[in-house]
Amino acid sequence: MFKRLDEAQRQAQGAPVRVTVNGAxxxxxxxxxxxxxxxxxxxxxxxxxxxxxxxxxxxxMMGVCYDCLVTIDGQANQQGCMTAVREGMQxxxxxxxxxxxx
Numbered sequence: 001m002f003k004r005l006d007e008a009q010r011q012a013q014g015a016p017v018r019v020t021v022n023g024a025x026x027x028x029x030x031x032x033x034x035x036x037x038x039x040x041x042x043x044x045x046x047x048x049x050x051x052x053x054x055x056x057x058x059x060x061m062m063g064v065c066y067d068c069l070v071t072i073d074g075q076a077n078q079q080g081c082m083t084a085v086r087e088g089m090q091x092x093x094x095x096x097x098x099x100x101x102x
Contacts, residue, residue, distance in 0.1 A: 019089040034080035035068045046070045047094035069094050
């Protein structure tokens with residue numbers, strides 16, 4: 001459903017960045033946000049809602065809606081649209097309600 005524009009493909013610079021998403025390796029572009037890398041890699045859902053466990057994916061891509069929450073390197077509630085990918089990053093789909101630290 002989502003794909004890169006041809007112009008964006010031509011302007012890509014630097015070595016590819018390898019991350020792990022739900023146990024599978026994903027190669028993405030340097031400078032991508034986690035949400036953009038997931039979209040480009042064909043991953044459409046970042047989390048499941050707390051009430052009905054409905055899959056949700058990035059919506060606003062600017063840090064407002066919180067539909068892109070993922071677990072990154074074991075830390076839950078990370079906004080995928082506001083976090084740049086880095087080599088070796090471990091990204092997992094966030095299931096259920098956010099965990100709020102007291």
